[in-house]
Amino acid sequence: MKQVDLEGLDPDLEPDSEKVNRLARIGISALPVVGGPLVEIFNSVLESPLNKRRTETMIRIGEVMNELIEKGVVTEEGLRENEAFISTVAEVCSISLRNHEAEKLEALRNAVKNSALPSCPSDDYRQLFLGFVDACTVTHIKLLHLFRDPRAWIAKQGxxxxxxxxxxxxxxxxxxxxxxxxxxxxxxTPIWKDLYQRGLVTTDSLGTTMGVDSMLAGRATPLGTKLIEFLS
Known part of the structure; x- marks a missing residue:
């Protein structure tokens, strides 16, 4: 099956983040006296790294697409007509430019893959989950993964x-x-509180003393489990 040419990836439309950068450059250049030097600083410090992030994001998405096409899970035409997939890609591109942690980028890559599958959550869930990745920390993701099944997490760490x-x-x-x-x-502790307030874990407090079976019990809610599956 025809795959995506990763060598020729080049955005046809200017992303919102790039528009912001362009407008910022225009605004900086309009400043009296110091405008010119500030533009040079902006270009040298930010423009190249942002372009690099955008390119890396597009390559990761292209690799996901090729993997799904190669396995016969989807077709290029099917992806073109998959509105949930297209919306997810657009959101992931934007979120990726604002993040650098490997764990979050991997979660976003998995979100793209899962959005192309028939098991993709509904639009409400999908947008809720992507918003979570954008706003959360890596520790949010790790704690939620851990308490989906603590015994399995510990075993996976060897x-x-x-x-x-x-x-x-x-x-x-x-x-x-x-x-x-x-x-x-x-x-x-505050990150755990945030997970609880978002309805992703079942226990509010970390301070209760309990037996080992309770310590190692899964504490992800059905919503938390659904989120982890979307990011896995």
Whole structure:
């Protein structure tokens, strides 16, 4: 089947972010005295990196398209007529320009892939999930992944549940499962609260003491599970 020529990727339309950059350059150049030098600073510091991000995003999307076409999951014509896919690509391009973390870029790539499938969530869910990726941190995504199935997360990391875990709390699970969050409760506690307020996890507090089975129980809501599946 015909695939996307990644060598020739070039946007036909100027993205909103580029329009903003162009308008900013015009505005800066209009400033008296310092306008010219500021334009040069703007161009040297921001323009090239933004173009690089845009190109990298287009290549990632092209790779997803080629993968789906090669596997016979979709056709080029089918993608052209898939409104959910086209809308997702447009939103992902915009969000990707505002983000650099590998975990978020991978989540966006998966969102593009899943939006092309028959199992793609409805427009309301899809827009809600993309908005979450845009607004959230990498820690949001990691915590939601972890508490979909803590035992599976720990096993995927090549580790085992400590044999001396009899009683404890969710903070213990978090800091064991995501080592970079050790002694970072001031960071992950408000993030957990945010996940709860968004209806993505079932438990409000991290401070309750419980048995090991409860510590390792899944706490993602049906909405949280649906979100993780869309980003996986």
């Amino acid at each position: 580790r085992e549940v400590p044999a001396n875990w009899y009683m404890g709390g969710l903070t213990q699970v978090i800091e064991y499962s995501i080592p970079e969050l050790i002694n970072q409760s001031s960071l992950y």
